[in-house]
Amino acid sequence: MINRRPSFLVYGLLGAFVLGSAFPFYWSYLVASRDNSVLTGDFTLIPGGNFWTNATRVFDTIPFWKALGNSFIVSGTVTLSVVLLSALAGFAFAKLRFRGRGVLFLFVVVTLAVPTQLGIIPLYMAMAEFGWAGELEAVIVPNLVTAFGVFWMRQYLVDAVPDELVEAARMDGCSLWRTFWHVALPAARPAAAMLGVFTFMQSWNDFLWPLVVLNADNPTIQVALEKLQSGYYVDYSLVLAGTTLATVPVLIIFLVLGRQIVAGVMQGAVKG
Amino acid sequence: MRQRWVSVLICAAVSAAATTACGSGGASQTQDGKTELTIATFNEFGYEELFKEYEAAHPDIKITQRKTGQGQPHHQNLFTKLGAGSGLADIEGVEEGYLSQVMSKSGQFNDLKEIGPQIEGDRWLKWKTEAITTKDGKLIGYGTDIGPLAMCYRKDLFQQAGLPSDPEGVKALFATWDSYFAAGDQFIAKVPGVAWFDSAAQVFNAMHNQHEVGYYDKSDKLVVDTNPAIKADWTAVTAAVAKGQSARLAAFSNEWNTGFKLGKFATKTCPSWMLGVVETQAGPENKGKWAVTDAFPNGGGNWGGSYLTVPKQSKNAKKAAELAAWLTAPEQQIKAFKAKGTFPSQVKALDAPELLEQTNAYFGDVKAGALFATQAKKVKAAQYKGPADGQIQETVFSPALQSVEQGKNADEAWKTAVEGAQKAAK
């Protein structure tokens, strides 16, 4: 009875929601394939034929592929590291007993509340001190692990891994590292998947800090795209052509990994 | 690579706070022994070909350009690195709108009279150089381009209102601000649904910058509430808003762009670079409707344009100043004008045939170069800008005028503006 297929109303509501979610992507392509006039009154939903012309202009104006590569290196490294290190710390906070655990975790929570906008001046000082100004390290290292990640993984693991399971693994002579790797990490997959997507997108869209700390000849994709807005007026068809091109690889990853993410959410639920 | 990581980790662990122990220092020498000069620009300075030319003439120099698309992130970057004390390029572009903030930190920039090559004093228009000379006579930047003001107007709408519409005939309307607002009254009475100007702040700022004394007097005392000129401008502009002369479109907003396309206002204060904006925003369907004339109420004015500065952080200040001086010479600036349309601030460049012959097809093949050269010479003197001047214009007076356009009482808005200015000046 619970398993019967839902009504059209359900599909209709969900469909409307997903359409709303997807609209900006289509719309970006729309403007990119026409010209600025879409934005000023001549509203239409039919794409024009200028997309490749605009795309070619993007490739001519900015080092698109290099910037894309840099962004993959940065966001990939950051994501991998945030997920792993956050899971590790989250596991310790959720399941292990050690002196100072409460205080240290409180510290993590408190750092969540730090507004980061001002940090860019002292952070730049630190990066210059370490000799990283202009290097990709300057964009990667400060983001290798985040308070949000630790907090997120801890909250998830508290419930997702039963204490008995950890105890049992210890009885079997598993080291804590092996317990983490074989028990906690698999259980954390759904949360890790969400955290991964979240971190990747955050890092991919980051603009101000990379702009300040990277050199112009070695940019990330968002910094490179900014150069398309050069001049006293903005050619939105060019800007959105660049934006669309930069979104395509992310969309592909999302479509490929999306299955994993969603499967992760479901799997976790089954186990939880 | 690995070793660097290790040393960095040690550094990080040992010194969370800044010590100079691990700094690597600026790498200003390239591997083949050339001196590397970095130059940070925004928008289009039109220097790309010039760099090649300079490198060819100076084999010991390698130029690296750090280009940002828009002015806002460029200047945020500039101020971040001023605050951090390192990381600036050898040459930093500064836009006129950010000038007062930079001038109030003039101690962070080199005096180009001291470290730069000898330059004849009249290379630039007088007011252009005055604006970047500190009170104690230091020159902290070389002028690149300017944005002399003229008036753009809609010929077709002027005809519809029964106003003169040829470039000579409209000059009488644009003689003074009084005649300008009076023409506005006539216009809105005849053409319903179309305003006279785009936004109050655009007009007010142009009026304001014509006065000898602005928000500050020369001793850096804030005179917002005692300078009668400011209140007079305020009254004139807000009265025009009350009559419906403003289209109430904040400059550079989405709505403003749409306003161009739909033809929602009949005149626009027009610096040289604005012609391109009008053409893009109004679009091909409005071609031939816009015109520009070499007249501006109460004389001339300027909006925009930049300078090249050499921060004290630069390790190659002398060579950087040489490059900056060369780039801002009339011959080079004319080439930049041809490349990207940046209107030169150099006296000699204003007489160059390339400039005088330039025409603009969108504005009915008007001789735009000659027109704006005329306007540039009409600017009398640079208004003295106090420490928070740019901030008062951008974050206090322009928003206050916008609030009047949004329906706030003009007297209350004036009070808010004066208080806001006092707070900003603090």
Place this chain on the structure above:
Amino acid sequence: MTAVLPKVDRGREQEPRPRPPRRYRWTRLDTKVSPYLFVAPFFVLFGAIGLFPLLYTAYVSLFDWEVGADDPAFIGLDNYRTLFEDDQFWNALFNTFSIFLLSSAPQIVVAVLIAALLNENLRARTGWRMGVLLPYVASLVALTIIFGNLFGPQYGLVNDVLTALGFGPVDWQASTFGSHVAIASMVNWRWTGYNALIVLAAMQAIPREVHEAALVDGAGPLRRFFSITLPMLKPTLIFVIVTSTIGGLQIFTEPKLFEPSGGSGGGAEHQYQTVVLYLYQSAFQGLDLGYASSIAWVLFLIVIAVAGLNFWITRRAVK
């Protein structure tokens, strides 16, 4: 059981055995040291890179410190004193809370609704779930332009629709409430789908038997939702609320991008200037780093206080 174990341990230690087995020693070391090693990356990195900006900001907040100033004057707590008398700050604080409430409340309701829909036995369920997560991948540039167009006061699409429906147009930039609604809708657009998936995960963790038992008792779908699903979602919902509080009070991107040509003022009369936007404006337009730092610290304390309150409520609600 757990209380007994340590005693056994100690007893063994005192046994006159010449060498305890190596593996055992290793395990003890592992138990003691590993937890610290596990949390070390965060703290080392934070100590090296995160702590310095925090302390630096605190230090700077005690000075009349302009960006790039040569020798800033020490003024003690004057920046804080000024801040508490600063109408613009209180206004920004009000805006922050208002936008936060306008965005989080409807967001959670819709997220639960969407999660309930997703929890149905859908065809192509993976596709639907990915669909709601799409806003995550969208670029901010595109969003700025789109929302600017939607909420334009004179020519925007939303006003066209409102006018067509017989309501008057709303000046989305001039009206305080209107601007908050517009910005909240940007926030909601970006985050609702994400929260829906979190809630969905929690929904799926509800054992099927509970539902089936209720079904046997003759409870209808609505009743099952309100008396079973919703109560069991409570911990998750509270988690969502706590994290969105911390994020919501630091809201910056959306109000900054709402009218990009308008700088950081957040409207002609700061109708939608949030605290972080004010902080940003003070630092990078006013170049008053000292004052901006004091805003940062006060905001920091407020967020901690509110999050702490949330935590306290969480504990009470769960127990």
